[in-house]
Amino acid sequence: MGIKERKEREKSRRRDQILDAAIELTGQQGFERTTMDEIAEKAELSKGTLYLYYKDKSSLYQAIKKRALQSLHQDFLTVLQQDKPGAMLVKEMISSFLDMIQKNVTFTKAIMLYRGSESSDSDQQSSIAEKCLNIENDVNMLMVKAIQIGVQDGSITTKLDPKLLALQIGFQMRGLLQFYILDNKNMGVKIFKEQKLTLGELMDQFLNIHLSHVEKP
Amino acid sequence: MGIKERKEREKSRRRDQILDAAIELTGQQGFERTTMDEIAEKAELSKGTLYLYYKDKSSLYQAIKKRALQSLHQDFLTVLQQDKPGAMLVKEMISSFLDMIQKNVTFTKAIMLYRGSESSDSDQQSSIAEKCLNIENDVNMLMVKAIQIGVQDGSITTKLDPKLLALQIGFQMRGLLQFYILDNKNMGVKIFKEQKLTLGELMDQFLNIHLSHVEKP
DNA sequence: CCCATTTACTGACCGGTAGTCATTTACTGT
DNA sequence: ACAGTAAATGACTACCGGTCAGTAAATGGG
Numbered sequence: 484m485g486i487k488e489r490k491e492r493e494k495s496r497r498r499d500q501i502l503d504a505a506i507e508l509t510g511q512q513g514f515e516r517t518t519m520d521e522i523a524e525k526a527e528l529s530k531g532t533l534y535l536y537y538k539d540k541s542s543l544y545q546a547i548k549k550r551a552l553q554s555l556h557q558d559f560l561t562v563l564q565q566d567k568p569g570a571m572l573v574k575e576m577i578s579s580f581l582d583m584i585q586k587n588v589t590f591t592k593a594i595m596l597y598r599g600s601e602s603s604d605s606d607q608q609s610s611i612a613e614k615c616l617n618i619e620n621d622v623n624m625l626m627v628k629a630i631q632i633g634v635q636d637g638s639i640t641t642k643l644d645p646k647l648l649a650l651q652i653g654f655q656m657r658g659l660l661q662f663y664i665l666d667n668k669n670m671g672v673k674i675f676k677e678q679k680l681t682l683g684e685l686m687d688q689f690l691n692i693h694l695s696h697v698e699k700p
Numbered sequence: 701m702g703i704k705e706r707k708e709r710e711k712s713r714r715r716d717q718i719l720d721a722a723i724e725l726t727g728q729q730g731f732e733r734t735t736m737d738e739i740a741e742k743a744e745l746s747k748g749t750l751y752l753y754y755k756d757k758s759s760l761y762q763a764i765k766k767r768a769l770q771s772l773h774q775d776f777l778t779v780l781q782q783d784k785p786g787a788m789l790v791k792e793m794i795s796s797f798l799d800m801i802q803k804n805v806t807f808t809k810a811i812m813l814y815r816g817s818e819s820s821d822s823d824q825q826s827s828i829a830e831k832c833l834n835i836e837n838d839v840n841m842l843m844v845k846a847i848q849i850g851v852q853d854g855s856i857t858t859k860l861d862p863k864l865l866a867l868q869i870g871f872q873m874r875g876l877l878q879f880y881i882l883d884n885k886n887m888g889v890k891i892f893k894e895q896k897l898t899l900g901e902l903m904d905q906f907l908n909i910h911l912s913h914v915e916k917p
Numbered sequence: 918c919c920c921a922t923t924t925a926c927t928g929a930c931c932g933g934t935a936g937t938c939a940t941t942t943a944c945t946g947t
Numbered sequence: 948a949c950a951g952t953a954a955a956t957g958a959c960t961a962c963c964g965g966t967c968a969g970t971a972a973a974t975g976g977g
Contacts, residue, residue: 486974490924497925518963529927531966540964595878620887643905646891651906657878658871661812670837674863688860689868696909703945707953714954735934746956748937757935 498536501526502550505543510589514544538610544596545611551590552618555583559625569633570694573652576626577686580656584663585682591664623649639694648693655689715753718743719767722760727806731761755827761813762828768807769835772800776842786850787911790869793843794903797873801880802899808881812874840866856911865910872906 504525508517519540523530537543558579562572584591626649633639641648659682675681721742725734736757740747754760775796779789801808843866850856858865876899892898 490973494925519965520963530964531927532925534965535925616886623887644895647895647897647902647905650891651872651902654875654879655868655871657875658873661874661878662871670840674867678861678864680864685864685868688864692909692913696913711954736936737934747935748957749955751936752954 494536497528497532501528501533501536501543502546506547506550506589509544509547509593514592542611544593545615547589548593548596549611549615549618551583551587551593552615552622554590555580555594556618556622556625558583559622563625563629568636568638569629569631570638570690572629572632573626573639573694574687574690576629577652577656577690578683581683581686584660591660595660595664623653626652633694641693641696652690652693655686659686711753714745714749718745718750718753718760719763723764723767723806726761726764726810731809759828761810762832764806765810765813766828766832766835768800768804768810769832769839771807772797772811773835773839773842775800776839780842780846785853785855786846786848787855787907789846789849790843790856790911791904791907793846794869794873794907795900798900798903801877808877812877812881840870843869850911858911858913869907869910872903876903 501522505517505522508521508525519530519533522543523533526533533543537546559576562575562579565572565575567575627645630639630641630645630648634641634645643651663682675685718739722734722739725738725742736747736750739760740750743750750760754763776793779792779796782789782792784792844862847856847858847862847865851858851862860868880899892902
């Protein structure tokens with residue numbers, strides 16, 4: 484009997500339904516300004532039901548982050564499956580990343596999220612936050628993989644351990660992301676304008692330096 | 701008559717008094733978990749008074765950020781006043797930064813703050829957030845200055861415009877900061893352990909690559 | 918088809934917190 | 948001493964995250 488399975492599907496559909504509503508509202512008005520009541524209404528459910536599917540508001544936000552990270556992970560995976568030089572793969576990964584943050588503000592903000600819940604429940608195991616961490620590590624691993632390929636095929640020359648290089652690229656991505664989120668009032672944007680530079684070109688410069696680094700003569 | 705001045709002093713003392721209380725409590729229990737009532741009690745004032753000095757809770761948090769940025773600005777200024785090669789100045793700035801985030805968690809978290817208030821008041825002009833932005837730009841300018849010195853004295857070789865290089869170093873700093881704040885559960889920390897590396901050494905590697913970059917032969 | 922049991926859902930309610938404002942208190946100049 | 952002003956207060960409101968007793972729907976056995 485497939486009832487169990489159907490129930491399971493319906494349950495997961497509800498979860499998505501809630502998440503979709505949350506993402507849409509969050510995108511319009513930001514996370515803090517979005518209330519659980521609003522999300523419930525949008526999802527055509529009562530507030531109580533939301534709490535059957537997500538432990539609390541923070542969990543719901545984490546779920547958005549998780550979805551964003553999964554999307555990124557998928558993009559990276561697609562890039563990695565191509566048969567191209569490693570350096571190219573790394574650059575395309577960065578491009579995917581830039582695409583995402585430019586197209587999807589909600590995801591971008593969600594990724595920046597600092598885990599608010601202070602692990603009060605010690606017995607609580609594989610929470611959504613946990614899964615986010617895992618995906619984040621997976622994403623990082625894909626970057627490492629691309630670098631390793633590049634080192635092997637000679638398209639990348641670096642003194643650094645691939646893991647460390649990936650870490651540094653990750654730092655740069657995070658920094659860039661934060662920059663992008665902040666109001667376009669600050670000096671950075673002015674620099675971009677006066678130098679007629681795009682984020683993509685900036686990251687390209689960054690990668691050129693790091694991926695083809697050679698010893699000082 | 702010095703009464704005006706004294707009043708002014710007292711007013712500014714009150715502001716500091718509130719800010720001090722907020723910083724201390726925030727350091728202990730985090731910003732979200734700290735209530736205005738608690739801050740008021742700590743500052744030995746009533747809650748209403750808090751709102752005479754800070755528009756809302758978000759403003760108060762911005763004020764913490766402002767103080768953190770001012771502290772950083774001061775550090776950078778001190779570094780810059782030394783008579784040393786530019787490359788050294790840059791490295792010492794980064795050191796100051798690392799010192800700060802390792803010694804003062806509250807400041808660190810505050811700097812990461814994304815402006816929550818959605819500029820609902822259009823007439824509101826030089827808000828604290830505005831000032832933060834200015835200081836941030838000033839800090840960035842000091843970095844640019846150090847790089848320019850380095851380019852002049854030959855201790856820094858780069859194809860990049862000093863402003864762009866400063867921007868990239870700023871990205872890296874932000875990325876590092878975010879990394880530092882997040883739980884030490886993730887892969888990054890593992891990498892640090894297995895490579896027996898400190899944050900300082902990592903940043904040093906980064907700077908070595910960027911400050912002494914030469915063309916591919 | 919009926920009824921008992923489980924499962925899913927609801928929305929009134931609660932506790933707590935950010936922010937307000939009429940009132941009180943302290944201070945100042947005359 | 949007193950009027951006028953500035954500063955401080957804390958009871959109060961509005962709102963929101965989270966709960967839970969109660970309701971409805973689905974299921975499955977007889």
